[in-house]
Amino acid sequence: DGSELVEVDNYVQANQAAVNEEMFGKYKGRNLILVQLESLQSFVINNEMNGEVVTPFLNSLTNNKDTYYFNDFYHQTGLGKTSDSEFIVENSLFGLGRGAVFFTHGGNTYNTMAEKLGENGYFTNVMHSNNSSFWNRNEIYESFNINRFYDVESYDVTDENSVNWGLKDIPFMEQSVDLMTEMQQPFYSKMITLTNHYPFTLEEEDIMIPEYNSNSGTLNRYFQTVRYLDESIKVLFDELKESGLYDNSIIVMYGDHYGISENHNKAMAMYLGKEEITAYDSALLQSVPLFIHVPGSGDGEVIEDASGQIDLRPTLLHLLGIETSNDMQLGADLFSKEHEDFVIFRDGRFVTNDLVYAGEVCYDRESGEDIGIEACQPYIDRSLVELEYSDEIINGDLLRFYDEETGNLLHDALDGEE
Ligand code: GP9
Ligand code: MN
Numbered sequence: 333d334g335s336e337l338v339e340v341d342n343y344v345q346a347n348q349a350a351v352n353e354e355m356f357g358k359y360k361g362r363n364l365i366l367v368q369l370e371s372l373q374s375f376v377i378n379n380e381m382n383g384e385v386v387t388p389f390l391n392s393l394t395n396n397k398d399t400y401y402f403n404d405f406y407h408q409t410g411l412g413k414t415s416d417s418e419f420i421v422e423n424s425l426f427g428l429g430r431g432a433v434f435f436t437h438g439g440n441t442y443n444t445m446a447e448k449l450g451e452n453g454y455f456t457n458v459m460h461s462n463n464s465s466f467w468n469r470n471e472i473y474e475s476f477n478i479n480r481f482y483d484v485e486s487y488d489v490t491d492e493n494s495v496n497w498g499l500k501d502i503p504f505m506e507q508s509v510d511l512m513t514e515m516q517q518p519f520y521s522k523m524i525t526l527t528n529h530y531p532f533t534l535e536e537e538d539i540m541i542p543e544y545n546s547n548s549g550t551l552n553r554y555f556q557t558v559r560y561l562d563e564s565i566k567v568l569f570d571e572l573k574e575s576g577l578y579d580n581s582i583i584v585m586y587g588d589h590y591g592i593s594e595n596h597n598k599a600m601a602m603y604l605g606k607e608e609i610t611a612y613d614s615a616l617l618q619s620v621p622l623f624i625h626v627p628g629s630g631d632g633e634v635i636e637d638a639s640g641q642i643d644l645r646p647t648l649l650h651l652l653g654i655e656t657s658n659d660m661q662l663g664a665d666l667f668s669k670e671h672e673d674f675v676i677f678r679d680g681r682f683v684t685n686d687l688v689y690a691g692e693v694c695y696d697r698e699s700g701e702d703i704g705i706e707a708c709q710p711y712i713d714r715s716l717v718e719l720e721y722s723d724e725i726i727n728g729d730l731l732r733f734y735d736e737e738t739g740n741l742l743h744d745a746l747d748g749e750e
Contacts, residue, residue, distance in 0.1 A: 334733035334745035349670035357653025371591030417588035424661030501564035546599035587620025611691030658739030
């Protein structure tokens with residue numbers, strides 16, 4: 333009957349991070365362009381591979397005056413991969429521990445970032461050149477109240493401009509900006525890239541750097557497709573500038589999930605110059621880059637606090653001047669002074685500025701030494717609570733019982749209360 337919601341609501345209200353007044357509404361009315369960077373992990377940023385720069389354009393954004401670059405940001409996805417990443421960002425909730433919430437709970441009631449933006453006059457859409465039913469997107473996007481899905485049918489896809497999973501990222505960027513120029517403003521577009529996806533193959537003409545030389549063909553080719561993805565972001569920026577959309581937009585880019593699994597630990601160890609990849613290393617390798625690029629802002633910086641995908645919804649809505657204080661969300665505004673450096677992974681691991689918990693071992697983050705479970709215990713307890721609450725909301729479809737306008741629980745949810 334939804335009575336679990338009472339407890340969850342109390343927790344969410346008690347754990348809210350106050351908005352940063354200086355940032356709240358600072359970019360009200362701008363278009364929001366989100367770019368989900370397929371399989372992009374942080375270890376390639378500002379790094380080289382056999383003397384080759386892997387991400388020259390993104391590297392330039394890490395010290396750009398208009399960019400907030402988060403260098404200790406993590407994906408929090410599970411088996412739902414790309415779809416989990418979309419789910420977390422839209423809802424500020426976790427995906428599920430088993431299966432993909434996009435498939436199992438596509439018909440639930442949600443209160444997404446897209447829905448809130450729509451209520452505030454935005455035209456909301458997703459741009460991704462794949463079949464609309466992949467990951468059950470067509471169903472769940474309706475539940476998410478997304479106005480339009482520009483799927484494969486909206487793109488001109490030919491043998492020449494596609495590879496691997498479909499349309500290459502560079503023509504995808506070009507065609508997407510063309511579509512944006514026709515949109516009502518302000519708009520919220522979520523672009524989902526595709527070329528940097530396993531098995532990381534490219535056409536000869538798109539190869540910009542050589543392969544790596546480890547025992548893993550996957551890792552070896554990964555650097556090449558990452559390099560291509562980086563180039564496509566440069567094209568996106570150029571096209572946005574040319575179209576005149578750039579100055580009135582915020583461009584947010586983040587990696588959706590890891591690209592290199594633990595099956596390639598030996599090759600990763602070779603690349604990183606380590607003896608082996610431990611549980612501690614594997615946890616930290618789940619870092620994906622986050623860039624919040626605000627043309628003309630001039631106050632860009634590198635933010636080193638640990639944070640995760642779950643924090644994006646409140647952060648972005650607040651920048652655009654939209655309140656979230658009544659929302660059932662588990663993340664916190666990255667610009668809030670009360671944002672806590674505590675990132676929970678879907679499988680129960682976590683990272684803070686000082687600790688790493690992985691493989692049931694509590695590590696001192698700086699030394700990588702096992703420091704005994706006590707230091708981690710309070711965080712372990714909290715991570716179990718948060719994951720449980722998120723699961724309860726999804727499994728019970730509890731947002732049916734919640735009025736996000738007022739923050740009130742609806743009758744059914746209160747029936748269980750004495
Ligand atoms: C498919 C694309 C890839 O449309 O988003 O999904 P993934 O395999 O990375 O979850
Ligand atoms: Mn993906």
